[in-house]
Structures are given as structure tokens and as C-alpha cells.
Amino acid sequence: MADVIKTATRDAYGKALVELGQSDPNVLVLDADLAAATKTGMFKKAFPDRFIDCGIAESNMIGVAAGLSTAGYTVFASSFAMFAAGRAFEQVRNTLAYPHLNVKIGATHAGISVGEDGASHQCCEDIALMRSIPGMVILNPADDVEARLAVLAAAKTPGPVYMRFGRLAVPRVFDESYKFEIGKGAYLTEGTDVTIIATGLLVERALAAAELLKAEGISAAVINMATIKPIDREIIVNAAKTTGAIVTAEEHNVIGGLGSAVAEVVAETKPVPVLRVGVEDTFGKSGPALELLELFGLNAANICDKAKKAIALKA
DSSP, X not given: OOOOOXXXXXXXXXXXXXXXXXHOTTEEEEESSOHHHHSTHHHHHHOGGGEEEOOSOHHHHHHHHHHHHTTTOEEEEEEEHIIIIIITHHHXXXXXXXXXXOEEEEEESBSGGGGGGOTTTOBOSHHHHHHTSTTOEEEOOSSHHHHHHHHHHHHHSOSOEEEEOOSSOEEOOOOTTOOOOTTXXXXXXXXXXXXXXXXXXXXXXXXXXXXXXXXXXXXXXXXXXXXXXXXXXXXXXXXXXXXXXXXXXXXXXXXXXXXXHHHHHHHHHOOOOEXXXXXXXXXXXXXXXXXXXXXXXXXXXXXXXXXXXXXHTOO
């Protein structure tokens, strides 16, 4: 058996920025003194004249990015999710999103898989914050292949885009033939009993859960939802009609993230049971990333448990 390829999505982000820099001289990259961690240092090394370190001043960085975008540049502004979405929220809302400027936010180190950096840096609220901003596109890729494609797609999308990347190296889900489209979910497996809609690093775990359920005679469809906003309403409604039960899985608070987005669509169109796997409205803890994912139930076993409960709730 071939070795499983594991790569952090933040690494794919850095490589994709270099790729963009080679093809488009109007691409600029800004960072808030975290270039080694966010991997924007790759772009800095390749194009030092098009890289600006704004220092530990995320709010100012967003303002600088907004200003540069008005001069015709495609600007990528990067920091940890906690700071890009949290500390700079006002500037993202008022300076960037309100005038709908062409700035892409590369937010790395999202979720509890930041690990030993601890609860203060484990941002599980960023999707909820960004979802509340009108016109903001939100991308949360599952692996390095999808992360690269998401960055390239974001560069071609006018207006603000929030891209969520992780610190932890994760297994590759897709091969090089995979096609990514903003606003579209994708079926990874077909099923008739329950649908698992997952995003980010929970996609691989959702696929593992589907295999566990299959061993119990339960047919589970798995949908990869890399675009949280605009959400793919059509595929969600189709899932509700086809299986009559849905489980969402995300490395984010169960409030305000993918689970909330899916539940909103279902409630408005085709009400069926929707159960959520995610961080249960609590702060994180300091510890090894893989152990934290188990501690918070972000695993295949918990997805299976929620799937069986959702099936039991069918009318």
C-alpha cells in the first residue's frame, strides 16, 4: 500500500501564492510578522518586492491591503485565524467588505488543531464571524490539493474572500484530477440512509465514518463542502430529499459554522433531522493536535454515532 500523503493546507497556501506570483505581477502579499508560520515566507523569498510585513498589527494590515487593492492589485493578507478574523474584525467589515474590495484573507492555524498554542490561539469562531459579513466568500479546503485550487480560484474572484487553513498535516483526499468550484459542494460517496456534510480536515474523517457505517449495513453519502459561503443550497436540499437525515462535521464551533449554514437551508426548504459534529460551544485546551481532535469528538466514531441518531430521528 502506498504511503498516505500528509500536508498542511497552510503549506499549499504558500506554494499557491508563489504560483500566482509567477503568473500575475499584480499579486501582492502582506503578513503580520508570521510569514514563517503562515508560509507566506515562500512568496517573500520569491518576490521580495511584492511582499510587505506589516508587523504585529493585523488591523492595520487589513487597512493597508484595502488601500493597495484600490490601486488595482490583488492583495493577499495573512495571519492566524484568531487575529485575521478576530482582532481585525472591524477593519475586515468596514474597510474591506463594506466597499467590497479585492482582498483575500489567508487565515492559517484555524481550529483546535493548532494544538499546543492553546485556547487563546485555537480559533473556532472565525467562520461564524465571517459568515455574518455581507458579500464575504468563505473557503475551507480539506487537503493540500483543494487548498491550492481554492487559492487560485480566490484570486480570480472579485471582492473579499476568507480562506481558512490549518497547521496540522492532514491526509490527501483528492487527486490532481479534482475540479474545484467556489459555491459548489461535491459528493464523495453516494448513500441512501444518511448524508454527512463535512468541511476542512473533517472530510477525511467523514469518509472514514462512512466506511464504519457501511460495515454496519448503513449507507452514508459524504459531501465535501469547501465553500461555506455562498453555501451550495441545491446539494443540501438534494441530500435532505435523498436520505432524509443529515450530519455536519467541522473543526469549528457548532454555532455559526457549517452546521448552522446547513440547518438554515434545511429549515427553509426540506426539514429533516440535522445533527452537528463540531466543538460544542466551548474553548479549546492546550495539547497535541491529534489528541485534542479526539478529546473534542472530532473523529469518525462520533460522526457515526451522530449519523445513527439522525437516522433514528427520521419521521
